[in-house]
Amino acid sequence: MDYLDELESKSIYIIREAYVQFRKIAVLWSIGKDSTTLLWLVRKAFYDQIPFPVMHIDTSFKFKEIYEYRDSKAKEWGLKLLIARNEAALADGMGPKKSKLDCCTELKTNALKMAIDKHKFKALLLGIRRDEHGIRAKERVFSPRNQDFEWDYKNQPPELWDQYKSRQSDEDHIRVHPMLHWTELDIWEYVRREKIPIVPLYFAKNGMRLRSIGCETCCNPVESQADTTDKIVEELKTTHTAERAGRAQDKESAYIMQKLRSLGYM
Numbered sequence: 001m002d003y004l005d006e007l008e009s010k011s012i013y014i015i016r017e018a019y020v021q022f023r024k025i026a027v028l029w030s031i032g033k034d035s036t037t038l039l040w041l042v043r044k045a046f047y048d049q050i051p052f053p054v055m056h057i058d059t060s061f062k063f064k065e066i067y068e069y070r071d072s073k074a075k076e077w078g079l080k081l082l083i084a085r086n087e088a089a090l091a092d093g094m095g096p097k098k099s100k101l102d103c104c105t106e107l108k109t110n111a112l113k114m115a116i117d118k119h120k121f122k123a124l125l126l127g128i129r130r131d132e133h134g135i136r137a138k139e140r141v142f143s144p145r146n147q148d149f150e151w152d153y154k155n156q157p158p159e160l161w162d163q164y165k166s167r168q169s170d171e172d173h174i175r176v177h178p179m180l181h182w183t184e185l186d187i188w189e190y191v192r193r194e195k196i197p198i199v200p201l202y203f204a205k206n207g208m209r210l211r212s213i214g215c216e217t218c219c220n221p222v223e224s225q226a227d228t229t230d231k232i233v234e235e236l237k238t239t240h241t242a243e244r245a246g247r248a249q250d251k252e253s254a255y256i257m258q259k260l261r262s263l264g265y266m
Helices: 003-022 033-045 064-076 087-091 100-119 134-138 184-194 229-236 248-252 254-262
Strands: 025-028 054-057 081-084 123-125 142-145 173-176
Touching (some): 003 123, 003 173, 025 033, 033 184, 081 100, 087 100
Parallel strands (some): 025 123, 054 081, 123 173
């Protein structure tokens, strides 16, 4: 068993444990590299027949390539796709021209909260990694939220020696993070090995590419000649550019990201 096999095995164990414990769960799919890799792992965990829904939080400001990829793969892989939008906020004019905190809160956090409440999900699987952002380093694999889906980052259960507190209070909502132990380089090496189809926005065109994708209005490309998976892997071994350097909300402040996550942001 090599390093990627170990990563895969640990993640699949967490995914299966979450399903056994909670049953009423869904996997969040942003269509980015991490959540698509998580979806790939979920498919492997259940032999290509995912027994629960796949949910996309749609702000309506995503890249057209994201929507094309989402609809194509949902059909190809036979996903039970749920698309969640905060229609009231959109109708009221909420969008990128507002502050990043307000926009993300309404179109991502509150859209997610409404979807959880509507479908009564006990737990959600998310493809976040500790190395991606300092705030996410505070997460646990099985991370409880309160009845309002808010995260108390100062009061998280210990997970020493990979002993997870997968059983939680009936009042809690649980975020499950099967890929906290992965790195960006791990993701791309696994994508290469598994030949996972990825949104083309990640591959360089005219000397630029996206390393982290989200809403089109909030993402800027970085300089790169990496137009293949092999080249991305080699680039990541030497680059000093932060992974989320092109994400607008990350430029606000670490406090803003912590505030968003404490309110229920992904």
